[in-house]
Amino acid sequence: MTLTEISHIGVDLAAESLDKAFVGGEWVGADSGVTVAVVDPATGRNIGSVPNMGRAETHRAVEAAAAAWPVWRALPAGERSTILRRWADLITFYQDSLAELLTAEQGKPLAESLGEVGASAKFLTWFAEEAKRSYGQTIPTDRVDRRLQVIRQSVGVVAAITPWNFPSSMIARKAGPALAAGCTMVVKPSEETPLSALALARLAEAAGVPAGVLNVVTGNAREIGEVLTGSPLVRKLTFTGSTRIGKLLAEQSAATVKRVSLELGGNAPFIVCDDADLDAAVDGAIKSKFRNAGQACVATNRIYVQDGIFDRFVAAFIEGVRALAVGNGATAGTDVGPLINSGVGTQMAALVEDAVAKGACVATGGETHAQGDAFFTPTVLLDASDEMACCREETFGPIAPIMRFIDDGEVVRRANDTSYGLVAYCYTTDYRRLNRFSEELEFGMVGMNDFSVSTESAPFGGVKESGIGREGSHYGLDEYTEIKYVCVGGLS
Structure with a gap:
């Protein structure tokens, strides 16, 4: 027309x-x-x-x-x-x-x-x-x-x-x-x-x-x-x-x-290797986790960072999360809007409570936002573990648990230890790792150094449940x- x-x-x-x-x-x-x-x-x-x-x-x-x-x-x-x-x-x-x-x-x-x-x-x-x-x-x-x-x-x-x-x-x-x-x-x-x-x-x-x-x-x-x-x-x-x-x-x-x-549903791991481009990894993790207030099946659900880069990643990630503007989506400058209803906010609070009870530390957020009951403050959990509900279940909200890993075999095993298999993300500049991880991760889609996998020209879908x-x-x-x-x- x-x-x-x-x-x-x-x-x-x-x-x-x-x-x-x-x-x-x-x-x-x-x-x-x-x-x-x-x-x-x-x-x-x-x-x-x-x-x-x-x-x-x-x-x-x-x-x-x-x-x-x-x-x-x-x-x-x-x-x-x-x-x-x-x-x-x-x-x-x-x-x-x-x-x-x-x-x-x-x-x-x-x-x-x-x-x-x-x-x-x-x-x-x-x-x-x-x-x-x-x-x-x-x-x-x-x-x-x-x-x-x-x-x-x-x-x-x-x-x-x-x-x-x-x-x-x-x-x-x-x-x-x-x-x-x-x-x-x-x-x-x-x-x-x-x-x-x-x-x-x-x-x-x-x-x-x-x-x-x-x-x-x-x-x-x-x-x-x-x-x-x-x-x-x-x-x-x-x-x-x-x-x-x-x-x-x-x-x-x-x-x-x-x-x-x-x-x-999904339970997307976001893997950051020692050799990753730190700025790109932090930016990708924030955007993947907090887009649509975390309410996406492809949203990052759990973050694994290798020991050698862990402290630098965490510091930059927390700084970026604290800078996110929470508010009405119709207001200019808003980065994170509301959850679909206040009931989801209650679920987010329960996930944080479970994590803290199992040893996690709330680095930022962890509570209902001042904007109202449908808003939840973007949250970062440190000292997280694979047994916490926020790492086992699809969170579908603005909660980011961060965990440390030592070697490739360990993180692949932990990433695959889920009934879900929609998407996984990995940041590395080593082409050998890139090829190995893309094949060994048991997910229908793998984003290597890229958090935005959805496009009309590529097949979107998962494996397992x-x-x-x-x-x-x-x-x-x-x-x-x-x-x-x-x-x-x-x-x-």
């Missing part, structure tokens, strides 16, 4: 206008008329409301997606590509409004919200191109009178259950490949952050995504989830969230033998296609 064409669309993305769900190309409320308030975690202020939908409305959304699938999958890949690109262009054009909305409902600093919205557009742009590259294969024949072919076809109706911590980019990272492959979709956003999903749906409608191809239902998570996992019309479930809920959804999906993609499948890159498109073998005989 040209800038002139976009500017004449005039889509209303104000929070108060996003008060309906999107089913079958129509903006509708819940059958009961009941709504759920959406709250700004920084202020506690209601910023909007969405329909409290349940089973009946979700069934209609699934049926709408199933009805739209034959026409959408039959559309030439180039035409699906053009529509996805228009959607991406609209997101870019409205990025400021989308970022403000995201910060209002989720709390992260506005600069981070702008980055997330930008990533959403990049995912759609990438998969707009991948739509034209879903190639098949011709297999060398075993007989002269037949040909053996492999073709890729869309899975069908996809159910996407998305999290509150990245309410825009997680939808785009799923909807991009699904729609590119010719699938249709029902999205269930988090009850905490539904407005970003509805805003994306409004832009998808303006971009020309046909009725029923993309549906968004809001409300009762249990009732909606049970329909999405239980319906035989839904051929695939994609979920980003906790390992506990992922296991439950996989179990529920087994009855209809759905394909599943699960991007689950951190998930199944990959998102992003051409591997992400494969998740939404079925392989069909065609044997053509009688050719001689």
Whole structure:
């Protein structure tokens, strides 16, 4: 779309206008008329409301997606590509409004919200191109009178259950490949952050995504989830969230033998070797740990620093953490925004209490911030150990335990000693270590001298209890296609 064409669309993305769900190309409320308030975690202020939908409305959304699938999958890949690109262009054009909305409902600093919205557009742009590259294969024949072919076809109706911590980019990272492959979709956003999903749906409608191809239902998570996992019309479930809920959804999906993609929890080790670039390691650790107030599955969860560089790293790291500005994400200069709600702050305090009881020392932070109960002061724990809850569990908050290690074998063993396997980070200038660590660390992704692993062009996902499948890159498109073998005989 040209800038002139976009500017004449005039889509209303104000929070108060996003008060309906999107089913079958129509903006509708819940059958009961009941709504759920959406709250700004920084202020506690209601910023909007969405329909409290349940089973009946979700069934209609699934049926709408199933009805739209034959026409959408039959559309030439180039035409699906053009529509996805228009959607991406609209997101870019409205990025400021989308970022403000995201910060209002989720709390992260506005600069981070702008980055997330930008990533959403990049995912759609990438998969707009991948739509034209879903190639098949011709297999060398075993007989002269037949040909053996492999073709890729869309899975069908996809159910996407998305999290509150990245309410825009997680939808785009799923909807991009699904729609590119010719699938249709029902999205269930988090009850905490539904407005970003509805805003994306409004832009998808303006971009020309046909009725029923993309549906968004809001409300009762249990009732909606049970329909999405239980319906035989839904051929695939994609979920980003906790390992506990992922296991439950996989179990529920087994009855209809759905394909599943699960991007689950993490317990990311951040390893700093003696030969590391100290400044880069400190900067990477702070940004990886405290971005989005630590509320990210790829956030650093435990920091291992080699003995020779330990004291210098700790001093620089604490200085950097104390300099972080905590406040409302909508306020200029804020580095760390609120947690998603005050209940998470209580969980953070309990993790600090557990660590101190087991011998840790609070070097800085460790308490609720003066900004309010939803804010927790960025915290550094020294004398931490692998047995502490903050090192065994996914913290999902601004707590950084730091531990000392002596040799490579020791730290690899300790880093791998977890049921999670999403991402690990390592800083070293020794190329031999770099190669060895990248192979020996049991994680789906390894950031070597780089804390920012997520990009539309690379496969994102974990091993062990951190998930199944990959998102992003051409591997992400494969998740939404079925392989069909065609044997053509009688050719001689």
